[in-house]
Amino acid sequence: MPWNDQNGGEGGPWGSGGSGGGNNNNGSPWGRPSGGNQQGSDLEDQIRKVQDRFKGRFGGGNGGGSGSGGGKGFGILGGVILAFVLGAAWLSTGVVIVDAREQAAVFQFGKWQRNLPPGFHVHLPRPIESHEMIPVEAQQEVRIGNTNDESLMLTQDENIADVQFSVFWKVKSDQPQNFILNVKDPKETVPMVAESVMREVVGNSQLQTAITTGRDEISRQVKELTQSLLDEYEAGIEITNVEIAKIDPPREVIKAFNDVNVAQQDAEQLINQAQRYANQIVPEARGEASRILQEAEGYKDQVIANATGEASRFNQILKEYRQAPRVTKERMYLETAERVLKRTDKIILDNKSGAVPYLPINPNRSNPN
Secondary structure (H helix, E strand, O other), rough: OOOHHHHOOOOOOOOOOOOOOOOOOOOOOOOOOOOHHHHHHHHHHHHHHHHHHHHHHHHHOOOOHHHHHHHHHHHHHHHHHHHHHHHHHHHHHOOEEEOOOOOEEEEOOOOOEEEEEEEEEOOOOOOOOEEEEEEOOOOOOEEEOOHHHHHHEEEEOOEEEEEEEEEEEEEOOHHHHHHHHOOOHHHHHHHHHHHHHHHHHOOOOOOHHHHHHHHHHHHHHOOOHHHHHHHHOOOOEEEEEEEEEEEEEEEOHHHHHHHHHHHHHHHHHHHHHHHHHHHHHHHHHHHHHHHHHHHHHHHHHHHHHHOOOOOOHHHHHHHHHOHHHHHHHHHHHHHHHHHHHHHHHHHHHEOOOOEOOOOOOOOOOOOOO
């Protein structure tokens, strides 16, 4: 270029540039730095300040003094908030809401303390106190006899009965803690106790009675005995009902038992017919016997009265006879003749005219003889 000096500088027409010049103004025509490195340095400083501000607000750790102070303040506040949240979460373990069909058993260091009724309650937080919900109103059903090992039972008359039944139970509302403390597995305890009791009751019953008229009695006995055993175990379980689904002979002999049942029903029918006939005849016979007795009593009273009257009349006649024998004899003769002649047909004889027939006044009068 024409403005290049002989020294090989490339600074342009205003002097040499580069690092060789004495002014070392980086080739600027106004004697100021060109700004390449300086502007980069200023931009980096601005970026660094902005970063320090963000670090100061959000807890950055490697910034300036003010940034470090802000981070420390935020760490203390965050710790307080975290401690508050953890404390609230810990205290919330002591809050319990009990449903209307439940109760809550409260334990202190694993030992039962009290039961909480339905509603909102507060107790000491874990691990000091804890609670467990107990469904006291939910009715459970257990079916027994689905397998041969459970259903086949021996009766008193040494027959085998196929028994299937259901047990309905729930937790006792007055002692629900016993259900938690004393029963490990209620789904196993209730069936085992009920099956044992059923075997005992069936073993004391005749097969014919069990499969016909004894089901209600067996259900009642099983319910009472099962409840008694569970109360002895303090299981906290209440047996609400026992329903027998089936009591039949084994399938191999059920046909023969059906024939026996038919014969038994026929016999019962004949017995009932005989009983109805007896119920009809016996009252009639008793009535007839009562009538005969009453007639006999009446006849007895009549005979006694007649005999008493005859005896009294005889005594009176005897008294009169002793006073006037002749008159009494004539009177007795006339009265006797009157009684005799009154009952016979009579013919009046006249010494002069002969026989004259006697015409009765009342020809319809029957002969008493």
